[in-house]
Amino acid sequence: xxxxxxxxxxxxxxxxxxxxxxxxxxxxxxxxxxxxxxxxxxxxxxxxxxxxxxxxxxxxxxxxxxxxxxxxxxxxxxxxxxxxxxxxxxxxxxxxxxxxxxxxxxxxxxxxxxxxxxxxxxxxxxxxxxxxxxxxxxxxxxxxxxxxxxxxxxxxxxxxxxxxxxxxxxxxxxxxxxxxxxxxxxxxxxxxxxxxxxxxxxxxxxxxxxxxxxxxxxxxxxxxxxxxxxxx
Amino acid sequence: xxxxxxxxxxxxxxxxxxxxxxxxxxxxxxxxxxxxxxxxxxxxxxxxxxxxxxxxxxxxxxxxxxxxxxxxxxxxxxxxxxxxxxxxxxxxxxxxxxxxxxxxxxxxxxxxxxxxxxxxxxxxxxxxxxxxxxxxxxxxxxxxxxxxxxxxxxxxxxxxxxxxxxxxxxxxxxxxxxxxxxxxxxxxxxxxxxxxxxxxxxxxxxxxxxxxxxxxxxxxxxxxxxxxxxxxxxxxxxxxxxxxxxxxxxxxxxxxxxxxxxxxxxxxxxxxxxxxxxxxxxxxxxxxxxxxxxxxxxxxxxxxxxxxxxxxxxxxxxxxxxxxxxxxxxxxxxxxxxxxxxxxxxxxxxxxxxxxxxxxxxxxxxxxxxxxxxxxxxxxxxxxxxxxxxxxxxxxxxxxxxxxxxxxxxxx
Numbered sequence: 001x002x003x004x005x006x007x008x009x010x011x012x013x014x015x016x017x018x019x020x021x022x023x024x025x026x027x028x029x030x031x032x033x034x035x036x037x038x039x040x041x042x043x044x045x046x047x048x049x050x051x052x053x054x055x056x057x058x059x060x061x062x063x064x065x066x067x068x069x070x071x072x073x074x075x076x077x078x079x080x081x082x083x084x085x086x087x088x089x090x091x092x093x094x095x096x097x098x099x100x101x102x103x104x105x106x107x108x109x110x111x112x113x114x115x116x117x118x119x120x121x122x123x124x125x126x127x128x129x130x131x132x133x134x135x136x137x138x139x140x141x142x143x144x145x146x147x148x149x150x151x152x153x154x155x156x157x158x159x160x161x162x163x164x165x166x167x168x169x170x171x172x173x174x175x176x177x178x179x180x181x182x183x184x185x186x187x188x189x190x191x192x193x194x195x196x197x198x199x200x201x202x203x204x205x206x207x208x209x210x211x212x213x214x215x216x217x218x219x220x221x222x223x224x225x226x227x228x229x230x231x232x
Numbered sequence: 233x234x235x236x237x238x239x240x241x242x243x244x245x246x247x248x249x250x251x252x253x254x255x256x257x258x259x260x261x262x263x264x265x266x267x268x269x270x271x272x273x274x275x276x277x278x279x280x281x282x283x284x285x286x287x288x289x290x291x292x293x294x295x296x297x298x299x300x301x302x303x304x305x306x307x308x309x310x311x312x313x314x315x316x317x318x319x320x321x322x323x324x325x326x327x328x329x330x331x332x333x334x335x336x337x338x339x340x341x342x343x344x345x346x347x348x349x350x351x352x353x354x355x356x357x358x359x360x361x362x363x364x365x366x367x368x369x370x371x372x373x374x375x376x377x378x379x380x381x382x383x384x385x386x387x388x389x390x391x392x393x394x395x396x397x398x399x400x401x402x403x404x405x406x407x408x409x410x411x412x413x414x415x416x417x418x419x420x421x422x423x424x425x426x427x428x429x430x431x432x433x434x435x436x437x438x439x440x441x442x443x444x445x446x447x448x449x450x451x452x453x454x455x456x457x458x459x460x461x462x463x464x465x466x467x468x469x470x471x472x473x474x475x476x477x478x479x480x481x482x483x484x485x486x487x488x489x490x491x492x493x494x495x496x497x498x499x500x501x502x503x504x505x506x507x508x509x510x511x512x513x514x515x516x517x518x519x520x521x522x523x524x525x526x527x528x529x530x531x532x533x534x535x536x537x538x539x540x541x542x543x544x545x546x547x548x549x550x551x552x553x554x555x556x557x558x559x560x561x562x563x564x565x566x567x568x569x570x571x572x573x574x575x576x577x578x579x580x581x582x583x584x585x586x587x588x589x590x591x592x593x594x595x596x597x598x599x600x601x602x603x604x605x606x607x608x609x610x611x612x613x614x615x616x617x618x619x620x621x622x623x624x625x626x627x628x629x630x631x632x633x634x635x636x637x638x639x640x641x642x643x644x
Contacts, residue, residue, distance in 0.1 A: 057576065091629070
């Protein structure tokens with residue numbers, strides 16, 4: 001698991017507000033250190049909780065089990081203001097979270113955490129008509145990038161949707177559609193093509209794809225033993 | 233008509249609204265967050281935020297300021313900047329009342345019509361809950377020994393008191409009920425003890441807690457009181473106040489009498505009197521809160537009027553983080569009402585950092601989520617994550633948290 005992680009930094013240089021943005025990409029390689037990752041995660045756990053399972057109502061996403069590349073991209077996007085999250089932004093600054101090694105370590109730690117065995121699902125179980133419609137919409141519009149099982153892609157920094165809370169995905173999709181969250185142009189095009197109802201159907205389907213058992217915690221009452229020294 | 237009255241009855245100087253107007257009463261953590269997220273959720277809203285103060289001063293992190301760990305600039309922010317950044321209007325005025333039939337808010341700079349009204353006027357002290365009914369004595373008590381949770385002058389007074397204290401007993405009280413910022417009185421005792429230690433003062437901080445025990449992070453605060461400040465802090469639980477003599481500086485509890493040299497008296501609190509004066513307060517509620525829909529926040533008989541922040545009716549812990557996370561959701565509720573959409577209920581969260589030691593700042597943290605309990609038909613604590621160890625990581629996190637909140641409300 002401790003294979004090196006490539007860290008791509010997109011440095012955005014703004015000459016003037018009217019000038020085009022010049023992007024510069026540097027790729028660096030780090031070997032992750034899980035124990036340091038656990039220590040770095042301490043500050044994240046204050047809000048995201050030691051299990052990183054998020055909340056069913058979609059206020060917090062499930063981070064556990066997410067691809068390292070995806071987590072890293074979010075941290076850097078928030079750090080640089082490309083993903084708007086004023087509340088989290090100070091926490092991801094080098095003065096708090098540390099340098100690039102710490103970023104690599106913390107995402108490695110989060111990725112290997114067992115996932116929530118009871119994440120929030122959409123309202124339509126199989127074999128309702130809505131479920132089947134959503135399946136079709138998902139396969140036609142989302143599967144090419146996010147994978148037929150919603151598994152995402154670490155290398156390409158495409159989020160794993162499998163196991164993500166339905167309410168979180170729905171709020172993010174709608175935020176992207178209304179221009180409140182920046183996403184890549186391909187994703188943006190798909191989201192704009194689908195109606196709010198179609199998005200809900202597709203996300204209902206993906207929220208009901210089973211997460212491989214080996215990725216799940218044994219029960220919802222599982223508590224992260226790495227944080228057992230603090231009262232919970 | 234006397235000119236003073238004419239001024240009250242004219243229209244306030246505001247441009248004609250370009251869309252449905254939402255008037256927000258109170259520019260605290262709830263109102264500021266609400267104004268921002270209403271504009272973000274629906275750029276068609278014309279949002280007006282009213283506060284009687286000329287500038288914003290944060291109460292969260294004020295204990296760190298009392299202990300010289302952050303400066304005043306960190307805590308103070310401009311309403312103009314927030315309004316300019318997020319595209320709403322700030323009106324510095326006192327709200328005198330409102331009329332729900334004609335949908336008008338009456339202020340000391342004129343009348344403002346609304347399509348939606350958000351009441352986020354916060355709390356007031358309720359000295360009557362500790363048996364002090366005479367308004368003259370209430371005012372004396374408030375001015376001499378302010379609690380530090382209502383107006384910014386209180387904080388300035390408290391800092392001067394701490395700086396001027398040389399010897400004797402410094403009294404702090406902790407109110408009963410759902411008071412604003414559960415950890416703050418205990419945190420304040422810790423930072424005061426740390427300051428006394430720094431200055432070599434051999435005084436005593438007497439905490440009279442109206443509760444039977446420390447209300448939050450009990451074990452950790454007990455440990456801090458004993459291990460760090462055993463020579464300075466005297467903690468007395470179950471101390472219901474039975475009498476107070478301002479001239480002799482004595483305070484009586486059920487079993488004891490104490491004399492003090494200076495004090496910070498934090499009495500129980502209630503919702504802003506604005507609710508009661510407008511006839512929307514439930515007279516049977518302890519804190520004189522309004523009858524509202526617990527999930528949608530509007531008055532039970534009026535979907536145009538919402539009550540949020542520390543004057544809300546729900547029993548969530550009162551404080552800045554609760555108000556901010558709640559406002560993000562309520563902004564979606566109001567948007568959904570205006571645009572004919574649906575929105576699912578989401579729990580607010582209460583994030584709370586507590587400074588225990590200074591130089592460098594060391595803090596604990598505590599986060600609470602809520603859920604609705606169908607059996608009791610009320611809200612209950614859901615998941616709680618308490619980091620009951622004070623360390624530099626916690627101290628840094630507390631500052632990063634406040635910075636994030638200020639960015640959210642004022643700058644981003």
